[in-house]
Amino acid sequence: MSKYVIIGGDAAGMSAATQIRRLQPDAEIVVFEKGEILSYAQCGLPYYIAGLVPTAEDLIARTKEQFEEKYKITIHLKHEVTFIDPVSNHVTALALDNQEEVVTNYDYLLIATGGEAIVPPWKGTDLDGVTVLKTIPDANRILKWLDERKEIQKVVIIGGGYIGLEMAEAFHIRGKEVQIIDIADQLNASFDPEMAEHAKTELEKQGIKVSLQEEVKEIKGEGRVQSVVTDKGEYSADLVVISIGIRPNSEIAKQAGIELGPRNAIRVNSRMQTNIENIYAAGDCATHYHLVKQQDDYIPLGTTANKQGRIAGTNLGGRNAEFKGIVGTAVMKVLDLEMARTGLNEKEAKALNIDYETVTIKSRHHATYYPNAERLFIKLIFKKDDRTLLGGQVVGYAGVDKRIDVLAMAITFGMKIDELQDLDLSYAPPFNGVWDPVQQASRVAEKVK
Structure with missing residues (x-):
């Protein structure tokens, strides 16, 4: 039975580890994690600081003990992998508590080292506070x-x-x-x-x-x-x-002769394999194929890390799975304002030398006669020649997430901007107008020929 070593115990690493265990009940799985905590919701940290999430434990998906007991995974916390030898198939890890080295062999290796916060060389970054x-x-x-x-x-x-x-x-x-x-x-x-x-x-x-x-x-x-x-x-x-911003933790991969891609992320194929056949990578340290750009990109998000980890685990476990790609969908809250985007923005479209058009409208998130209809701003970007939808941005005080997900789906499957009008979207006065704002923007785009 094969031995699997995983470097990194957060979203991608533990998603892969649990998936391998489901497919390979008797396999040996070893995880090295530099920190003290596994599989936690990094995106929830601002809300923990705000007091909206009561405790740090609320952000932790599973503890070391839970992973070990349920999935029979050997986990080494506070162990930093310092060397990968792809010839002899072993890794060297440093135990941060006692500075002892641990050398472990593998049949298959997954690098899920994530990203690190960028700190410029300014004077004073080491000050208290x-x-x-x-x-x-x-x-x-x-x-x-x-x-x-x-x-x-x-x-x-x-x-x-x-x-x-x-x-x-x-x-x-x-x-x-x-x-x-x-x-x-x-x-x-x-x-x-x-x-x-x-x-x-x-x-x-x-x-x-x-x-x-x-x-x-x-x-x-x-x-x-x-x-x-x-x-x-x-x-x-x-x-x-x-x-x-963050940058990928990819230096250890580079030293092992693994190919890097955009922003020095570890380049992977659709199966999460690197250029070394038995070494995989996933999550914030790896590249993410962009469906609209049709090229590797680096857009680190928790949703992508979990998907890539599961796909890597499926392939490592002996099945076949492919990462189809991303369109760069993201949503955020700025005080009372909601903001979301997907696909390309204008700067990206220009960088790709795409001849494009845009349309921007102001609408309301549900029927105007129903109480508390909030402002909604929608911008769509589409190709001038065949009118393929390239990107969308939605900003407002309610209903933003609903619209951006419609646009993400449309972009993923290559819809034309005019085809948005044909979608059978939900309607009732508390939720929408008879024409969804996305469809309203599509109708305005009809005038742009």
């Missing part, structure tokens, strides 16, 4: 600071992407004074500028300050953080969260 948010220990550190130091009132968040904006909301809920700084000329670069502007308006309406096109130069303090210095000014800070 400066952190990233990637793990439960990161979140617990922030909560400890907030609980023990009542003087913390001013929070600076560097980065205006998904996590940065969600953290702005978390600190706002806790009554802190929040300042966002971003080097870009807009928040959340995955949206087109006019759609991202709604987020800035919502944040400023609720008292959160936003400074764009400012480059951080250093973080100042005497032992503890005191301010953030940019090329345009200095901002007082009692706590700083650096949230400018």
Whole structure:
């Protein structure tokens, strides 16, 4: 019976491990995890800090003991794999508690090392009160600071992407004074500028300050953080969260001769295999095939990590499964505002030299005569020649997730923008108008020929 070694015990790694066990009841499965916690919901961390999720345990899918008892998986926590030998088929891991090396052979290896938060080489990133948010220990550190130091009132968040904006909301809920700084000329670069502007308006309406096109130069303090210095000014800070994105943990794969792809993610095929036949990769360390771009991409999301892990586990377990790809669908909440996107934005379409058109409408999320019909803004991007739907963005105060999922389905299966009108979508006054806003946008697009 084969021996499987998995590097990384979060979404992709443990999804694969449990799937292998279902298909190979007698196989030996060994997991090495650098941290102390397995399989937790990273996307829930801002809501834990906000107090909306009561405890860190609520974010943990299963404990080490549960995995070991139910699935008979050998798990080594606080073990960092430092070397992969693809010739002799073994890995070397360092036990972080006692610095002892553990050498383990494998028949099949899965790399699920995830991603790491990017921290630029600014002076002051090591000051007390400066952190990233990637793990439960990161979140617990922030909560400890907030609980023990009542003087913390001013929070600076560097980065205006998904996590940065969600953290702005978390600190706002806790009554802190929040300042966002971003080097870009807009928040959340995955949206087109006019759609991202709604987020800035919502944040400023609720008292959160936003400074764009400012480059951080250093973080100042005497032992503890005191301010953030940019090329345009200095901002007082009692706590700083650096949230400018993540990069794949792929260095160990590179050293083993494994091919890398976009943003140095580990390149995999549709079966999650690397260029070395018995080594697989999945999740935030791996590439993600983009159906619209028709090329490998890197868009790390929890949904994708779980899918890729399960597919890798299925193939490692002796069955056949393929990862069909992504279209870059994401949804987020910015205070009272909801924002979602799928497919390509205009910048991506231009980079691919696609001749495209756009249509943008303002509508309501349900029948206008029914109480509390909220504003909804929809932007669709489509090819000029054959009118294939390329992308969609939806922003509003209700009903955003419903519309983006319709668009994600349409893009996945190559629908034309005009075909959206033919969809038999649900209708009742509390939920929708007789023409769904997505279909309304499609009708407006008819005039763009």
